[in-house]
Amino acid sequence: MATRVRPSSKRCAVIGGSGFLGRHLVEKLVERGYTVSVFDIRQNFEMPGVTFYQGDLCDLQALLPALKGVSLVFHCASPSPASDNRELFERVNIQGTDTVIQACTEVGVQKLVLTSSASVVFEGSDIKNGREDLPYAKKPIDYYTETKIKQEKLVLEACDKKKGFLTVAIRPHGIFGPRDPQLVPILVDTARRGKMKFIIGDGTNLVDFTFVENVVHGHILAAEHLRPDSPICGKPYHITNDEPVRFWDFMSEMLVGLGYVAPRYHLPYMLVYGLALLLWLLSLVLRPLMSFKPTFTPMRVALAGTHHYYSCERAKRDMGYKPLVDLKEGIKRTVQSYPHLRQNAK
Ligand SMILES: NC(=O)C1=CN([C@@H]2O[C@H](COP(=O)(O)OP(=O)(O)OC[C@H]3O[C@@H](n4cnc5c(N)ncnc54)[C@H](OP(=O)(O)O)[C@@H]3O)[C@@H](O)[C@H]2O)C=CC1
Numbered sequence: 234m235a236t237r238v239r240p241s242s243k244r245c246a247v248i249g250g251s252g253f254l255g256r257h258l259v260e261k262l263v264e265r266g267y268t269v270s271v272f273d274i275r276q277n278f279e280m281p282g283v284t285f286y287q288g289d290l291c292d293l294q295a296l297l298p299a300l301k302g303v304s305l306v307f308h309c310a311s312p313s314p315a316s317d318n319r320e321l322f323e324r325v326n327i328q329g330t331d332t333v334i335q336a337c338t339e340v341g342v343q344k345l346v347l348t349s350s351a352s353v354v355f356e357g358s359d360i361k362n363g364r365e366d367l368p369y370a371k372k373p374i375d376y377y378t379e380t381k382i383k384q385e386k387l388v389l390e391a392c393d394k395k396k397g398f399l400t401v402a403i404r405p406h407g408i409f410g411p412r413d414p415q416l417v418p419i420l421v422d423t424a425r426r427g428k429m430k431f432i433i434g435d436g437t438n439l440v441d442f443t444f445v446e447n448v449v450h451g452h453i454l455a456a457e458h459l460r461p462d463s464p465i466c467g468k469p470y471h472i473t474n475d476e477p478v479r480f481w482d483f484m485s486e487m488l489v490g491l492g493y494v495a496p497r498y499h500l501p502y503m504l505v506y507g508l509a510l511l512l513w514l515l516s517l518v519l520r521p522l523m524s525f526k527p528t529f530t531p532m533r534v535a536l537a538g539t540h541h542y543y544s545c546e547r548a549k550r551d552m553g554y555k556p557l558v559d560l561k562e563g564i565k566r567t568v569q570s571y572p573h574l575r576q577n578a579k
């Protein structure tokens with residue numbers, strides 16, 4: 234049993250704090266006067282007011298020192314959604330999250346804020362202004378989503394006012410911004426390989442893309458509203474830019490901002506989805522012989538060709554959430570932050 238140190242309300246830990254969202258969160262917390270412990274499998278920056286603990290969150294003994302004396306923990310670590318390693322997702326997102334809860338209880342952490350995902354309700358068909366009471370996906374579209382569902386349930390079910398352990402889950406959608414390792418880099422890579430010429434479907438599908446600083450704001454508001462008398466205990470909250478946008482308009486704006494040509498030829502959604510499914514099956518069958526990763530996975534095609542946007546009314550009502558940076562400004566800041574990904578960049 235670990236010894237308990239009296240937790241300070243301005244001391245917090247960010248698990249996954251070296252990642253895209255995690256690092257933005259750490260920077261904002263420090264700006265707001267928090268002392269931060271980062272726990273991550275890798276360390277990629279240094280900052281005054283931040284102590285690093287390197288380790289695997291599945292390892293209880295490695296986690297305990299990082300959480301000791303801390304009253305608030307943010308858990309935003311996950312394997313990349315681009316992976317298809319089922320065992321890794323189960324180990325990190327399910328068993329690892331169980332270990333995080335165990336570590337919090339052992340050292341007397343009072344609040345746990347989980348970064349979940351709005352995709353926990355997404356099954357590949359349209360969601361328009363979806364609220365948090367939508368049922369979890371019965372047929373999750375990939376292992377990432379399947380394990381994010383189980384992870385969210387674990388964290389919300391662990392909320393126990395009597396024991397003084399309060400939890401909440403933030404469900405962002407399509408996070409973008411400076412240093413994002415996924416959306417813009419994958420988009421640019423696809424464009425550079427000449428594969429961003431086509432619009433999947435009629436191009437009118439609306440989607441949420443959320444600027445990273447708004448996601449950070451939602452996390453901090455949740456942490457600061459998490460009290461025994463608060464309605465947010467044990468509940469999930471959508472955090473979005475509250476500005477659903479056509480998926481293909483958003484992608485085109487990013488591409489054109491970086492000097493690439495916007496996609497313009499339309500392809501039928503079902504045709505592309507069918508091809509993506511076929512390629513994915515082929516990659517599974519051929520795995521013992523050769524490894525190839527299709528760019529257009531069934532998940533990405535579904536995300537690119539359907540409506541999926543979510544209401545953040547509950548976050549507005551219960552924690553006074555309002556996006557701080559609008560989509561136009563978010564896109565501008567993101568484009569400016571990637572000079573090396575511009576067309577013609579050396
Ligand atoms: N990006 C998005 O659009 C969305 C993300 N989310 C959620 O937000 C969270 C943060 O995502 P994002 O910042 O994009 O992801 P990142 O991959 O940038 O950050 C996750 C961090 O967690 C680390 N990590 C992974 N496995 C472990 C482990 N076993 N022990 C300790 N650290 C580990 C990663 O290290 P390494 O890189 O070496 O694996 C990385 O530093 C995730 O929970 C994700 O599910 C939700 C909705 C949308």
Ligand SMILES: CC(C)=CCC[C@@H](C)[C@H]1CC[C@H]2C3=C(CC[C@]12C)[C@@]1(C)CCC(=O)C[C@@H]1CC3
Nearest residue numbers: 314350352406407415416419420423533536537
């Ligand atoms: C069609 C194509 C190749 C577009 C390139 C952009 C995509 C890589 C992104 C578009 C929507 C993004 C998204 C996620 C990852 C990156 C995209 C597929 C998530 C799956 C990340 C993790 C989540 O929790 C949900 C996200 C939904 C949107």
